[in-house]
Amino acid sequence: MDNLPREKITLANDLFFNEVKTYLNKGQLVTIPISGGSMEPFLSHGDSVLLKPVTIDDMKVGRVVLGLTNKGYMLHRIIKIARDEAWLAGDANLQQIEHIAKSDILAVVVEANRKNSTKDLHSFGQLVAARLWFLARPLRRIWNKIVNLIQ
């Protein structure tokens, strides 16, 4: 009976988020850990975010949302709203954009937590910074190439 309860667990994306979805559907707020670095520099691996069920008012460019993409559930930022569609992108990603139906957005971030500090990802300053960071994608791609050449 070794290895009884494990300190840290990794569940398959869909299993974990199905569980999250159950609580969101009941109208509860859910805290989830951030795994991976696709939202750097705004969210880092090991941070956590408090999610609330999404409403129409949350469907705005700049909001960080939990959406079901064709690669599973992802916590990414809305970069464009079309008629029935939302475009999501990870802040750290240089190319990739996920096109999903608005109805596949489950939740929106209320606040982010890093160690003992709390951050509002949707404050004016954060939204401006995130937009500039997104618009700088072409420059970031060039920078990325330079860094890769040097290494």
Add this chain to the structure above:
Amino acid sequence: MKLREDLTLRKIGNDYMIVDPGQDMVDMSKVYTLNETAAWLWGQLVGKDFNAETIVELLLEYYDVDKETASTDAQNLIEVFTKQGVLQD
């Protein structure tokens, strides 16, 4: 000691997980998983006042283990439960 009554054991895929579903808020950043035996024990112990001896008896009754192994396992389990804060007095 008792298991905290506000926690629930959920089977998710092949894992057993203890979730802390608050009234309005669920913290999925601090969840614990249990293996099959531990999950079974959790089910047996829930709502009861127990000690290491209770766990040893359960293990001896349902599993093919000797008393020494059962005692060690029981001690380990209580240690982990204590460390993770899933027990109440």
